[in-house]
Amino acid sequence: MAPGRIILGKMPSVDNSRPNPEELLRKVQADERRESRGRLKVFLGYASRVGKSFRMFDEGRRRKERGQDVVVGALQAGVHPEIQGILKRLDVVPTIPTKHAGRDYQVMDMSALFRRHPEVCLIDGLAYDNPPGSRNPYRWQDVSELLDRGIAVITAVNLQHIREQQDQVERITGKRAANCIPEEFLHEADEIEVVDAPPDALMDRTGGNTIPDSRRLAELRELALLLAADVVDRQLQEYLDSHGVAARWGAQERVLVCLTPRSNATDMLHSGQRNKLRFHGALLAAYVEQADLRPQDRELLEKNLALARELGAEVHCLKGGDFVDAILAFAREQRITQLFLGHTGRPGRAWLARSPIDRLIDGAEGFDVRLFPHGSAL
């Protein structure tokens, strides 16, 4: 789920943990498609010249040496001498140079590739546009077609060409690449591999050596690593789901702020937002619906919910009688690692009765419970 999206009225899965028939059918169809589909592997880099292309062609070479039928479907201009050496040993199906409205295009020769039908097709440069009137407007769609025909594809792409990342990249570099691919395409890949290198090494290679360059590159590098972590996290969850393994604690920190009308929502939500940013995690806020809420409490709650949305929390309303049970079930389902909760309003405690806080602490499996004071922070 995209951070900041607001989901209201979502039920904790105690009631609907079983997938519905449509979901099952979709899963089966997806599995079948995957069976016959070629595998897609993407090398992801954070800047030009980190060595993506080399890593991709080197994998092609190794596969060829192991007896696989490997063909090159697209090359980029200015092939590095190290890659030239590898290319001598691989078949190349050249792209077709095309001119349209004064612009030069390199279009993959799809019919030649279909005829040749290799096991593996190497495509350097995924984010290319095709000229109007082509089979597909974008090269990534050509790749999809190759995959549909059972051809495995290995390709390489740079961070700045991923559509959903382009705003952030532009903020860092001041530039926006003209061509892009949807991030979803990366999520659909069977494998993505990160090509990492420290910025300094990169600058040796590119000749740039100013501090702003190094800073910009470091920021891009962080972005690429986090994107890859998200892709990997989704793969892991999908794998666990499809194998009937209960969701479990991942590597990502996930904060859940429990909202009540009287809780000190401001402090909790700001701390939550900060932890989300520092840990590059997720921020959720939940409240358990109460039927008999007084109007002034309802108003306070609405204010807290508005603040939660403003701070980029995913807001969930939990239906379910018991506050503690609803929160615990939801925290488990959402793989929460930190739960934020206000201290109770009343001092002291009833004789022998366990407070909701006691029960939450007892029931917390795999997550921390952080209690916040009422009123302003100390």
Place this chain on the structure above:
Amino acid sequence: MSVAKGKLKVYLGYAAGVGKTFRMLEEAQELRQKGVDIVIAYFEPHGRKETIAKTEGLEVVPRRTLSYNGSQFQEMDTDAVLRRKPAVALVDEFAHTNVPGTERVKRWEDVHAILGAGIDVLTTMNVQHLESLNDQVFHATGIRVRETIPDWVVDEADELVFVDLTPRALRNRLERGVVYAQEKARRAMENFFTETNLTALREMALRHTAHEVEEKLDAADAAAAATLAELPHEPAAGPQPAPRTERILICLTGRPSSAILIRRGKRVADYIHAECLAVHVGDATHDREAVERHMSFARNLRIETHVIPSGDVPSALASFARTHGVTQIFMGRSAPLPWWKRYRETIVQQLVRQARDMQITIVAERRR
């Protein structure tokens, strides 16, 4: 005369066989071609042909052989490396623990000695050896990693490079017998090297590398801000909010769960840039050995430790927290009381009641 410390570069992976050593050797070969005086101080070949081929032409400082319990062990000969004094030394397996009888317990301590002599070091490690991730790794994989390395040691590296290989590719390599001999490979794939374990570890390595990149950027910003602050400037209009330092207090006991608490508290402190203290309340006789062990573990992670000799744990904790500007108290869950004592409050309940003006984090044990 003191020499400038050497630079440390760490190749970080998420499992054996992803290609850390190979990447390190590739860089070594590049450096050698540029005429840099580089030697292999320690290299673990694991019988991997492609990797061994990459060492060709590189000078090797012979290892030293030690006897322990009647067996022969080979360790890095740190003194010989220091005598040889190259510009760059390659040291495989940063998280390694030396066999008893060597001067230093951990290889990273040997590496510090080499860096101290002004020699640059290239080294390798896997993410699961990071102390702060120990519980998370256990939770995700069921494996308790015994050989750990304090986070600050890795944080101090000048460069951290993530060496990636997809879990599928790694499992293929195992199947082909590239990583381990066939029988060992088969067992490895059934146990540690499962698709889910590898994927979880890989995500941790990606996130950790991203975190380190960000920490370096933050440090650069702080340094720039400090330089700016030294310059004479116009006083800013209006009152400036004083930057309040967050302070996390970890409550130690002799219970085994204290180790989890220390790692978790320190990890949170590191991420939110908070100071971290640890305190034990109690007389020195009870659980003394275990408490002492936890205190020294905390100090190894660079946490300041205190002992308060008092019988009233909640009050002592609350007043220590108030006098030391603590903003968040970290404690473990109290053990459940036997039924005939259920009318009493646990220490957590008492503290929660007494310190309602404070943030208290109760850390759950990470079970599987």
